[in-house]
Amino acid sequence: MSDTQTQIENRPPTVASLLFERVAKTPDAEAYRYPVPSSTGQGPDDWKSLSWAQAADRVYAIAAGLVDLGVEPEERVALASATRVEWILSDLGVMCAGAATTTIYPQTNAEESAFILSDSESRVLIAEDAVQLAKARERRAELPQLRHVVVVDSAAAAPAEGDPEGWVLSLEDLEKRGRAYLEKHPEAVRERVGAITADQLATLIYTSGTTGRPKGVRLPHDNWSYMAKAIAATGLVREDDVQYLWLPLAHVFGKVLTSGQIEVGHVTAVDGRVDKIIENLPVVQPTYMAAVPRIFEKVYNGVANKARAGGPAKYKIFQWAAGVARDYAKATQDSFRRTGRAKAPLGLTAKHKVADVLVYSKLRAAFGGRLRAAVSGSVALAPEIGYFFSGAGIHILEGYGLTESSAASFVNPGEAYRTGTVGKPLPGCEVRIADDGEVLLRGPGIMQGYHKLPDKTAEVLEPDGWFHTGDIGELSPDGYLRITDRKKDLFKTSGGKYIAPTEIEGHFKALCPFVSNIVVLGADRNYCTALIALDEAALQGWAQEQGIGGLPYAELVATPQVQGMVQGYVDRLNAGLQRWQTIKKFRLLPRDLDVEHGELTPSLKLKRPVVEREYQHLIEEMYEGARES
Known part of the structure; x- marks a missing residue:
């Protein structure tokens, strides 16, 4: 058995244990960067940092604060917030308290938010701001089990008429409570983490169903611990990386990136404001980032339309360069597949150098100039757009997974990536194609089932662990998966x-x-x-x-x-x-x-x-x- 496989099989039961290890190993290294409005209120944001020790101090305070509020192991704490550093700290705090996070998108309306809070039986809600607090207030009568709302934005944490005493508090208040609790019970968090078992519930993520109510996907602690080790084992992410994280953390794709980061120990710059992506990229200068295809489509369309606006000559140059990029990407990927070296014919290489000066170098600069690779997931990326970026030196590694498989089941392997495929399975993940073409998965990343829906669980999860993804796909002889469509969309x-x-x-x-x-x-x-x-x-x-x-x-x-x-x-x-x-x-x-x-x-x-x-x-x-x- 390989060292990698041993490492994945001998993983600790929870990411909370990995956090303890990370803090002990690199306490002073930078963990997170996050934006704050500039002191003048004008111009670009300032960016601040937290070291691993500083982040852990806040995480343990949040965990102890939740324990002091009476939150018991596996009880649910809901998180309704956009992507920001406090989301990550709160989620880790919930995990370190032995509780389970219920994720809620900030765009979710009051009715559906109330359904998720009720169905999950969440005891505490961590709400980003006044908007999220108002949704809980509006439906409070339907939520007798919701004992507290913790508001990240301190200014919005004022109690209102009709609120039960102590129902609303700020995240700052919760952390103060936690520190006071730790002074009396210094080992409280370590004891909670030490008692966590691998099969204990860590996260409830409600899928955005196309019809009917969303289903709560039960993901135990072991899913995230496995994901952290498996991501590290791919070798795609390095300790000296800077990740730009803007994806919604209520979605499994964003959430899994937080686990991998703790294991590897690199820096993550966190800002979920989509309208700030173009502005942030040159500031953050990420070495890798994850995105959904819509972002790459927008960038591609933006570049094409900017060239068109520059006049016929400029647009003709862009069209020529786009064609060269695609031809170059196809040639080098084919060469790598055959020989293990990415080479293109001399004539094409010469054209590529000219196009690089005229077009590609400017595109790479717009991404911050240091982007080694981008991971794309959630839905399929059009291959022709993938080839364009590949040829321009922005390597998009498509991956594949579902909420039910803790996000990452397949990813393209670094230099050996193949546009149009989702790559190879992560270590420990098994795959087979059913007779009707459906992709089936089995492994440590698969969910326990749907919350309180045993019949729905039985429809997709076989007794021997095989999960029916609902996607149609094809496996190449050397293990690359190509998803052709959703079974229900055909x-x-x-x-x-x-x-x-x-x-x-x-x-x-x-x-x-x-x-x-x-x-x-x-x-x-x-x-x-x-x-x-x-x-x-x-x-x-x-x-x-x-x-x-x-x-x-x-x-x-x-x-x-x-x-x-x-x-x-x-x-x-x-x-x-x-x-x-x-x-x-x-x-x-x-x-x-x-x-x-x-x-x-x-x-x-x-x-x-x-x-x-x-x-x-x-x-x-x-x-x-x-x-x-």
């Missing part, structure tokens, strides 16, 4: 042809720099259609060039110019598809799809049933008079 036309919509959608995103979202339709119909939402900023720039600038988005997409422009891209898409896959008709949506209207999950996954219900009239319009066969 549809059959009335002509009997199977269609994988996400594959077609990905092709279109790579072709059209103006697209934001696209939904391909055609189940039980005799041809395929699409609903398309455009990126408003990119579209307005194009509209100015065409002399139709200044119109509101909804009016703009109705113009013959925009309809004709999109038709051109649809024609290019269709030219590369099989006849039965081609998009015969499309409709441009009057606004983009978003989380607020429930069409996207907080991790930006498409909720197809919601979109189809919302725009049923447009869908019917596209099939009016069609002869079904």
Whole structure:
């Protein structure tokens, strides 16, 4: 057995133990960076740091404060906050108290928040600000088990009329309470951590279901301890790395990155404000970051549209450089697969050097100039966009996992990455492909089951541990997995042809720099259609060039110019598809799809049933008079 495998099998029962080890090993090393508004209130944020010892001091104070509030092992403490350093410290505090974190997206409305708090039987809620506190207040009568709300923003922690005594306190107050408790019981946190067993509940993450109520996924302490060791064992993350973490920590993809960091010991810069990403990258200068494909699509579209705005010559150079990047990426990846060395033909290498000076170097600078690799997950990245970034020197390593598998089950292996695949399984993760093409997983990262839903658990989790992912995939002979579609998203036309919509959608995103979202339709119909939402900023720039600038988005997409422009891209898409896959008709949506209207999950996954219900009239319009066969 390899040392790596031994290390993963002999892991401690909890990440809390790994935190103790990390603090003992590198107490003074930098752990976290986080932004604070500048002292003048003007200009860019200041960034502050916490060492591992300073972070642990706050974590143990939070843990002891929760113990002092009466929180018992495995009792739930909910966290409703955007991504910020206090989210991580609070989550680790909950873990060190032996309790379990229930994650709630800050965008979740009061009704669904109350459902999650009630279903999880959370005793304490750690709320980011007045907005999150107000949701709990609004539904307090339905939540008799919720004993306290701890507010991160101290200014918002004032009690209101009708609040029970002591119901609201600030995170600062909780930490003070914890320190006072530790003075009397100095070993309290170590005793709680020492009593944690591997199968004890650590986290309840509620999946954003496309229909019905979300399901609580039960993830024990061992899931995170395994993930921490398995991520370290891949060798993709190093102790001298700087990670930029902006992903929602209520989502399993963001959460797993906090476990891997503790094991490896690198720096993490934490700021969940998506509108600050472009501003933060040159400041943070990350060596690696994780993102969802939508971010890379936006960057790609932004670069393409900036080049277009620079005039025909500049746009022609960009298009040439984009083609060179893709050819170079395909050549070097193919060479590495065959020989173990990434080489391209001399002529292509010469073109690549010129394109690097003209285009790629500026793109890398926009990412901070030090980005060694970016990990992409949650949904599939269009391969042509992946090849573009790869050829430009921004290596996007696609990975794969689900909430039910603690996020990371597959990831592309460093230099040997292959665009269009999600890489190889993490150490300790088993995979097999079922007869119908479904990907099945087994290993230490798989959930215990759905909270209080044994029937739902039995539908996906076999007695021998195999988990049914619901995704369709293919394994290469040397173990690389390619996800082709969600099992439930695959549809059959009335002509009997199977269609994988996400594959077609990905092709279109790579072709059209103006697209934001696209939904391909055609189940039980005799041809395929699409609903398309455009990126408003990119579209307005194009509209100015065409002399139709200044119109509101909804009016703009109705113009013959925009309809004709999109038709051109649809024609290019269709030219590369099989006849039965081609998009015969499309409709441009009057606004983009978003989380607020429930069409996207907080991790930006498409909720197809919601979109189809919302725009049923447009869908019917596209099939009016069609002869079904």
